Amino acid sequence: MKDGIKIFSILGIDVKLHYSWWFIFILLSWSLSASFFPLYFPGYSTGTYWLMGIAASLLLFISVLLHELSHSLMARIRKIKVKSITLFFFGGVAGIDTEDLKPSSEFLMAISGPLFSLILGGMFYLIYLSDGQGVITAIAFYLYQLNLILALFNLVPGYPLDGGRAFRAVLYAYYKDLVKATAIASQVGKIFAGFLIIFGFIGIFTGSGGGLWFMLIxxxxxxxxxxSYQQVVAKSILEKIKVKDIMKTRIIALNPEMMLSEFIKKYADYEDNLFLIKNNQVQGIIDVDLLAPIKPEYQSKTPLIKLALPLRNIPAVDKNASAYRALQLLSGCGANAIPVLDKNKVAGIITQRILLNRMAWELKFRGGQLRKSRINH
Ligand SMILES: [Zn+2]
Structure with a gap:
């Protein structure tokens, strides 16, 4: 529920609205009714313009929803689970682990969205042509353009846009190397982004409008x-490593009743920042980096257990899990360290720093070798 409010369920997929949605909806309805429609279709009352603005915004939202659903529907056809879709106003995020896909599945899923937007754009264009000069024409005029933009923008072959995903799938099928395919496709994405920024920059100076939007996008x-590229690299490295091979097992265990003042005196020169709170059983983790400052007069009255991250609030990772699983858990919980379990007992600790150091190490010394051996496939 962190990312939005569920509005309905379709084919077992939860459709959620991101919180920013309402804000954009109001902003868009307002700007359409105050400037776009009066400019292109003059002569209506303010109330009519508002109705047009709200109707056009809602229809645009439905267009985006249908775009996202066609991705998910294609996923379903390819027997891939889709848990949820979170809709931002101009796009959505589907709850699919796209890194494990077959190239053919990713390709079909990626292009189905923009293709559906193209069809929608064509439909609105026909309505626009057939109606004449009414309110519906005005709304269709706006929607055929927006659906066309949605389709074309998403078809740009830069990862992680839809076109970029399709492009990456083709590269992946060709090179048999997901990291390399992602590197190339996301590079195209960055180049396209660079063009947008330059285009926006020129727009601001020539006053042609929309410049700031282009720069932001x-x-x-x-x-x-x-x-997205870093994620793929991280996964390719860390999923080959087991947590038990890199976890830290030598951690100082402290008595939970030890006062903070005593801890400060005793461990001032200790270079590590992590301590276990233990009294037969692990009860929590002290992370010096996350400790809030406590006034000196209270330091001798505050036992460490009160300052520890309680174990029940932190997810634990099994020692046989992959280091990538640990990374996912760590980035989901906001702690710097999580305990590693061996048959329900704490056997060690894994930290963000361990994972980052290991990744840097692999990239530095094994990166070139990895790449060479993969090309020979
Ligand atoms: Zn899409």
Whole structure:
């Protein structure tokens, strides 16, 4: 529920609205009724413009929803589970682990959305042509353009746009190397984002309008392209490593009743930042980096157990799980460290730093080798 409100369920897929949706909906309805429709279709009353604005915004939302559903429907056809779709106003995020897909599945799933938008755009274009000069014509005029933009923008072959996913699938089928395919496709995504930023920049200086929007979309796309690539790299490295091979087992265990003042005195020179709170059984983790400052007069009255991250609030990872699973759990909970379990007993700790160091290490010393051996496939 963190990412949005569920509005309905279809084919077992929960459709959620992201919180930003309402804001954009109001903003869009307002800008359509205050400027777009009066400019292109003059002569109506303010109330009519508002109705047109709201209707057009809702229909645009339905268009985006249908675009997203056609991705999910294709996933269903290819026997891939889709848990949920979270809709932002201009797009959505489907709850699918797309990194494990067959190239053919990813390709079909990726292009089904833009293709459906093209069909919708064509339908609205026909309505626009056939009606004449009424309110419906005005709304169809807006929607055929928006659906066309939605289709064309998403067909740009830059990862993680739909076209980029399709392009990556083709590269993946050709090179048999997901990391390499993602690297190329997300590079195209970054180049496209760069063009948007430059285009927006020129727009701002020449006053041709929309410049800031282009820069924002470009900046966002650039960021997402980089992030998506890093995720694929992280997964390819970490899923081959077991948690038990990199976890930290030598951790100082402290008495839960030890006062903070004593801890500060005793462990000032200790270079690690993590401690277990233990009294026969592990009760929590002290992460020095996350400790809030406590006034000196209270330090001798505060036992460590009160400052520890309680174990029940942190997810644990099995020692036989992959390091990638640990990364997912860590980034989902916001802690710097999570316990590693061996048959329900804490056997060690895994931290963000361990994972990052290991990734940097593999990239530095094994990256070139990995790439070479894969090309020879
Ligand atoms: Zn799409």
């Amino acid at each position: 470009g900046g966002f796309l650039y960021f997402i392209a980089g992030l």
